[in-house]
Amino acid sequence: MPALAMIPIIVVSGRSGAANRERALKAGAKAFLERPVDNAELLAVIRQALGEVVKRERPLVHDLGTL
Numbered sequence: 001m002p003a004l005a006m007i008p009i010i011v012v013s014g015r016s017g018a019a020n021r022e023r024a025l026k027a028g029a030k031a032f033l034e035r036p037v038d039n040a041e042l043l044a045v046i047r048q049a050l051g052e053v054v055k056r057e058r059p060l061v062h063d064l065g066t067l
Contacts, residue, residue: 012033030048
């Protein structure tokens with residue numbers, strides 16, 4: 001579903017390791033955090049993911065100069 005493609009996925013897992021991180025990111029996750037999660041890091045990842053969504057939703061603006 002194209003509408004759902006805009007939803008950023010952040011994986012918070014109790015499973016550590018590079019293989020789990022790589023698998024999540026290859027599946028389309030925006031970030032992979034291992035538990036226990038630092039609150040500041042989680043907020044930063046959420047803000048970044050939401051910022052990317054806002055940027056994608058903005059229409060392209062073309063400067064036509066003076067008319």
